[in-house]
Amino acid sequence: MIIFLPVIVPVIISFLIFLCGEKRDKLRYIFLFTASIFDFLAVIFIMPLVLKHDLPPLILLHTTFFDLKFKVDILSLLLAVVVTFLWIVTNSYSIGYMEKNHSLRRYYTALAFCEGAVMGIIFAADLFTLFVFYELLTISVFPLIIHEETEEAAKAGIMYLVYTLSGGAMILFGCFITYALNNGNIEFMPGGMPGLAGQNKIVLYLLFILFTCGFGVKGALVPLHAWLPRAMVAPTPISALLHAVAVVNVGTYGLIRMIYNIFGRDLFLRLHLNTILALVCVITVLGAAFMAFKQRQLKKLLAYSTVNQLGYVVLGASSLNYWALTGGLVHIMYHSIMKISLFYAAGMIIRFKGKIRIPQLSGISKEMPVTMACFVIGVIGIVGLPPMAGWLSKWNLVKGHLLINEPVLASVFLINTVIEVGYFLPPILYAYFGVLDESPGSSEKTSEAPLNMLIPLVIVTVLSFTFGLFGSLPYVLSNKAAAELLMIK
Template sequence: MNALILVPILMPFLLAMIGTKVLYKDKNIRNMYAIVGVSLNLLALIGILYMGGGEIHLLKINPLIDVYFKIDKLGILFSLLASILWIFTTFYSSVYMDHEGKQERFFIFFILTLGITLGIAFSGNLFTLYIFYELLTLATFPLVIHAGSKEALYSGRKYLIYSFGGATLALLGMILLFSISNNLNFVEGGVLTNIVIDNPKLMLAIFLVMFIGFGVKAAIVPFHSWLPAAMVAPTPVSSLLHAVAVVKSGIFALVRVCYFIFGADVIREIHGNTYIGILVFLTILLGSLLALHQENLKKRLAYSTVSQLGYIVLGIILLNQDALIGGLLHLINHAVIKITLFFCVGAIYFMTHKKNIGEIKGIGKQMPVTMWCFGIASISLIGIPPTNAFVSKWFLALGGLSENKVIFPIILLVSAFLTAAYLLPIVVTAFFQGEENKDTEKLDPPPGMLMPIVLLTGIIIFLGLFPNVILHYIQKIVENIV
């Protein structure tokens, strides 16, 4: 029974291997294979979760080298988020990648990355998470350099340097931590809770090294520049990098380190949250300010992601229940919103080859459905009530106030204004400029691309009106670990 939890992890690996023979045959076969494959993987995941999950030691050599999988509430949340959004991205990619070419190679690594992401979700200890964390870099690298251009290869090298550099720091922290705790298993409340800390400065150094190491993939400033550079990749890859696979895996790893390894009490004792708070402050504000100066649509969204990830990290390091609820809720909300925004920008490029804000004057008249969805997602990301991001930012503000740190709610408010300043001009340009353009030809993308955009926009609206669907589950996660 316990071995069944490996099915959603291993199935994408098997699909990718078989795909090396199947995906080259025919376009329709390729698209159907990818769509059916990721859909069946979601069904397998749901079935295993329904049966109660479990745990398994796949390979145990010693207490450190232990490939261990365990399903818990946090892993369920992340795995379902990834699997559901992967299906939307697969439908979108089946049409969009005709524009980019090399679809066969794309779908092999695209499907493989799903299995690796679920491996991260179900890791039962830090060693297993680290293994899949490294595999994630290797699997997504071919997607980043998909175009094969000089710019793509440069961005790919930068992605590898940052990712492997961060992973090296994380590994150093893991080894030092294991020498103290002799245990890297994920335990609610942390494995260090009952260990006497003889050297707080050493423990602080270990925490900062591990947090920064895993935080590189979460695009914490000043380790963020790989993310905008990776925008040279096809839009479906950008969507995965920014909404699900890479940056959210970084966030997920930070939650594991803070609440399942160190524990909130230990982090407070060594004042680790104080030092990370400085980086969070820079990440939120600098990401927004840099987004304001980007003319390229994808790069503006990339810097927006840097800022929004800062919100989630803020929820992690405030070390109270309201803040962590807000952080985990924003992890979900940001994923759905940002993947919608990227899909809309990709649709504009697919239909018109336009990449910059100044080029899309009046395009709202030609692509009304696409741009209405973009507008709704933009308003949600700003956090205007009653949208879904408002709910998560409300809890983040409560978390800041409960720690008597008024500065953080103020930062959230300033960042909301900056978010409006870099997103609303895109909507205004699309709908209220370019009257001289009398071309009224409808350019909304084909149904395979448009339907995921519309459905995701519907999910954004639903989560804003009925946040309790996810909120109650997140509260159950948080009350056990803070």
């Protein structure tokens, strides 16, 4: 039952938040933190059990047509740790950011509900359970995207729905095909589903396309990424948590499950699917990098950078190599932490200075020195320079690809580093060397954001720094997860 609690507690609490109404702020925040802290503690509690393979799967509902089944392996654990931790931090940030905003009841209800849905996806033991929570997440993110209730938000929301619901339909059809091929068993298997091995190649390719497109929508693979930059119209905590961490990671998580637990390593290799997926990832990485150059809005720049970095993770997963997979998995965690710090910083600038476009950032470092310092540290991490966390994952990715004799793929990471430096330079240059404009309200004095927003930013920045310096928990977890997925003892 301990597996199910992190899923159901946020869902129940989201109903409580809904009942709190629009006015009772304190009670609502207590509920919000209860849910996220409970989830984090629960994940920490099951961590040793999972590492010892001591946690039996939980069958919540069993019928002749579907099971609702949960199981935690190390991959789920890895994702659960980062998501639940960042959820707590973001809750704090969110309270500061959304202060005096409208429709807070709807906002926080959906936010708490999303955590339950994400945990459901991560802990799902079979495709059916995963799909149920996947669609729940799709729907519960929607009110957050359209929160501003502007015409632009409505358009972004509709675009998001079109993309994700079509993706969901593709996954559903993939589920049906898997069900047919694997004799009615759609549970994730270590080493892939046995029924798929001897099947018709064309059907398997179709299955691959369905799952790649389905999960690729949330995982923002180019050319299915277009909804993500548009969804940046949402409030920044949402862009930070959902569109840089939870939702997109769930997409890549689905892709990893597809590679290792549905097709299995051997079948994937035999059908040359790894080459196809790697090609898609290269297009994603480089395409997003070039598109990022054109961006004039800070949040959209960050969105394209997210698309870019998610390509790393999937590229690492599609390599089927231990080191590259470790790099990809650890990059899930490191990227989440680093990207969320960038979004936090961007959000503060937007919320308190009202500056959305990059040229407007002129001289902002004098006003918000701490925020901008964190931003710069985050950028160094994302770009992948030592001693930041991003360096560690990128090093593993390059190493893995060199070991499997793919120097071209390895060089993609290096080329991308250069491009990233290119597109992250303008905001930093403007911030530090630009002249502060003389518009009313801006001054030379430092005016940082309130502490409940600044502390989360500092925490994630410090974390991204320490994880880079010390071979830490994420790295150990990713090593174990990679070994488990590849079935190396």
